[in-house]
Amino acid sequence: MRTILVGASLFALSAGAASAAGKLNFYCSAQEEWCQIMARGFEEATGIDVDMTRKSSGETFAQVKAEATNPKGDIWWGGTGDPHLQAAEEGLTEAYVSPMRDQLHPWSLAQAASAGDRTIGIYSGALGFGYNSDLLAANGLPEPKCWEDLTKPEFKGHIQIANPNSSGTAYTTLATMVQLFGEDGGFDYMKRLHANVNQYTKSGSAPIKAAAQGETTVGIVFMHDAVAQTVAGFPIVTVAPCEGTGYEIGSMSIIAGARNMDEAKQFYDWALSVEAQNLALQVNAFQVPSNMNAETSDKAPDFAAIKLIDYDFKKYGSSDERKRLLSKWDSDVSTLPQ
Incomplete structure (x- = not known):
């Protein structure tokens, strides 16, 4: 069993207070x-x-929305920022200004500002893909270095990506392609990629886990998820695509009408602390933490070496834009033969 090292100096309660402590319903993505x-x-x-x-960010957003008149969750932590921003826009989350904010990176605070303080950035990670080098060699496939490489005919049946309706990772991919290549070009790319996809998974990290197990050659994921498989001993090579790529600001939101609001705010403050964010290192989570004093693993993807687009979180996290793009993907891409 792992030892959990938590420096709780700011958050520890006396034994008497702890025994009287409440409960927290924690949705995690x-x-x-x-x-x-x-x-x-x-x-x-x-x-x-x-x-x-624990559910993917798209699934959690759907659950929070379905429970809006009778909230069962108190706080939603993790997952891509786009559905958190949509939840904020729809009034499904609560505005809160934490006393921990002076310790956070500007990109974390920008996420909060764009949502009227109804969400905040807790980590960041760049989109890319990973491939199983053993399978690549066994199938005589060329080393993919760019998004465009994944649409080559020889990769037919060798690629997995999540479904953007359930996965924030896959929605970020869709929004990235639209921003990289324009809407027509982005959807043309998704159609050509579709021809090579062997499965659309529910979870965003599932494709690289499948690649690690030899069930697919390439998985389109956030790069930190690919690195985690390499660190675990699997023959996974992580790729930052040559054309450029999008990124996520993983977010945290208090659910509007939470039954345990005081506990939700306590978790929110604690989750922004150095002590809480350093727990990521114990479970090989290689995202960049939002607290400026938290540790980033030396195995984490180097943002300075990745060609990042100027991802428009406000636009692509809006309810109308997300619904429009998902509807267009459903009608124009998912229905095509493979």
């Missing part, structure tokens, strides 16, 4: 191990009981 260590870490720091539910 990061990797399972990270969700678990955050839940257990907060329990240790505060004595508050945490009931954690």
Whole structure:
């Protein structure tokens, strides 16, 4: 069992207070191990009981929306920022200004500003893909270095990506292609990619896990998820595409009407602390943390070496734009033969 190292100096309660602590219903859209260590870490720091539910960001957004008249969750942590921004726009999340904000990177605060303080950035990660070098060699495939390489006929049946309706990772991919190549060019790319996809998964990280297990050659994911598979000992090579790429600002939001609002605010403050953000290193989560004093792994993708687009979070995180792009993907891309 992992030891959870939590410096709880700002958040520790006396034994008496801890015994009287409440509970927290925690919706988590990061990797399972990270969700678990955050839940257990907060329990240790505060004595508050945490009931954690892990789903992808698209699924969690749908659940928060479905429960809007009778909220069951208190806080939503992790997952791509776009659905958090949409939830903010639809009034599904609560505005909150944490006393921890002076410790955060500007990109984290920009996320909060664009949502009227109804969400905030907790980590950042660049989009890319990873491939299984053993399978690539066994199939005589050329080393892919660019997005365009993945549309070559020889990659037919060798690529996995998540479904953008359920996965924030895949929606970020769709929005990235539209911003890289224009809307017509972006959808043309998604159509050509579709011809080579062997499966659309529910979870954004599932494609690279499948590649690690030898079930597919290429997985389109956030680069930190590919690095995690390499660190775990699998023959995965991580690629920052040559044309440029988008990125995510993983976010956190308090759910409007939360039953345990005080506990939700306590978690929010704790999750922005150095101590909480450093827990990522224990579970091989290689994102860049939002607290300026938190540690970034030396194995994390180097943002300075990646050609990043100026991703328009406000536009592509808006409810209308997200619905429009997903509807167009459903009608123009997913229905095509493979």
